[in-house]
Amino acid sequence: MSPDDVAARREAFYARADTQHLAPLWTRLKALVPKLPAHQLVPHVWHYDDLRPHVMESARQISAAEAERRVMILENPALRGSSQITNTLYAGLQLIMPGEVAPAHRHTQSALRFIVEGSGAYTAVDGEKTIMQPGDFVITPSWTWHHHGHDGDGPMVWLDGLDIPMCTFFGSTFREDHDQAEAPVARPVGDALARYGSGLLPVGYVARNLNSPVFNYPWARTREALHALTKAGVPDAHTGHLMRYVNPVDGGWAMPTMATMVRLLPAGFATLPYRSSDSMVFTTVEGRGELRVADQVFAMGPRDIAVVPGWMPYTLHARDDWALFSYSDRVAQEKLGLWREARG
Structure with a gap:
């Protein structure tokens, strides 16, 4: 048979198979199992000074109670309309004003809060309230009641990170609204940090879930701790002084689906190229520097937010002492045996 006859015969076979919702793997194999990770993500930076007017205007458009969560979503430019910053993660900037309460609810998605502006606001998680300050990393574990409030002055803004797309993929998205705006608070402020965050654990403690029992890392x-590292040795050539937030119960990651890290790059320090299979969301806590991804250069200052797609090489160049918080799905990838990194 001629090549044209072979192709025609195969196409006819594919059409007959399609009537039974069947498809030939050999026509799709290279796309399904590529040599390198393939996704639509692009690197991007959001400058907080550009975002802030829109975040503040949202308070004039809707109340925290009416919105339930007054958040402006950060969408990857290649995933517009998806409410995703990466394939597996969500990011948004949440605003709460003095006197407001964002009503209590719970959901299967895990959430993190990284505080970027203001003081005096609080979150209440699973019966304990914590006061939030800029730079604090706060955990809301899956299926725990939580609400937010603000007893101070001025606006309060934080970065929300959730595993919403990941949960959606698994078809495991559930939520429940509390019958009161504020869920009951049964423990004093600072209780979790005192019990679990000082190198101590209560005798007989049994973990209730896979999250760290410390839910505010000030x-x-x-x-x-970061600045103490600068006196003890040189930073890692590819990552700087990089630390991970840990669960004091088992020494693992603080959250079961999102890997949260913080790093310090001394002024003038530049990393060597690094890449990993997890797409990374960065935000500057202090200082300034440049994030270079392929041939793109992104200047970053305080509160700026950036995303780097997985397996895309990047370098970090510190102008000042530069502190960066980051989160990714690395912990989930590690548990599945998928995570990879390359240096150089």
Whole structure:
């Protein structure tokens, strides 16, 4: 048979198979199992000074109670309309004003809050309230009641990170609204940090879930630890002084689906190229620098947010002492045996 006859015979076979919702793998194999990760993500930076007017205007458009969560979503430019910053992660900037309460609910998605502006607001998680300050990393575990409020002055803004797309993929998205705007608070402020965050654990403690029992990691403590590292040795050539937030119960990641990290790059320090299979969301806590991804250069200052697609090489160039918080799906990839990195 001629090549044209072979092709025609195969196309006819494919059409007959399609009537039974069948498709030939050999026509799709290279796309399904590529040599390198393939996705639509693009690197991008959001400058907080450009975002802030829109975030503040949202308070004039809708109340926190009416919105339930007054958040401006950060969408990857290649995923417009998806409410996604990466294939598996969500990001948004949440605003709460003095006197407001964002009503209580719970959901199967895990959430993190990284505080970027203001003081005096709080979140109440699973019966304990914590006061939030800029640079604090706060955890809301899956299926825990939580609400937010603001007893201070001025606007309060934080970066929300959730595993919404990941949960959607698994078809495991559930939510429940509390019958009161504020869920009951049964423990004093600071209880979790005192019990679990001082190198101590209550005797007989049994973990209730896969999250760290410490749900607020204060920036003051984190900053002190990072700067202490600069006196103990040179930074890693590819990552700088990079630390991960840990679960004190088992020493693992603080959250089961999102890997949260913080790093410090001394002024003038530049990393060597690095890439990993997890797409990374960065935000500047202190200082300034440049994120270079392929042939793109992104200047980053305080509160700016950036995303780097997985397996795309990048370098970090610090102008000042540059502190960066980041989160990714690395912990989920590690548990599935998928995570990879390359240096150089």
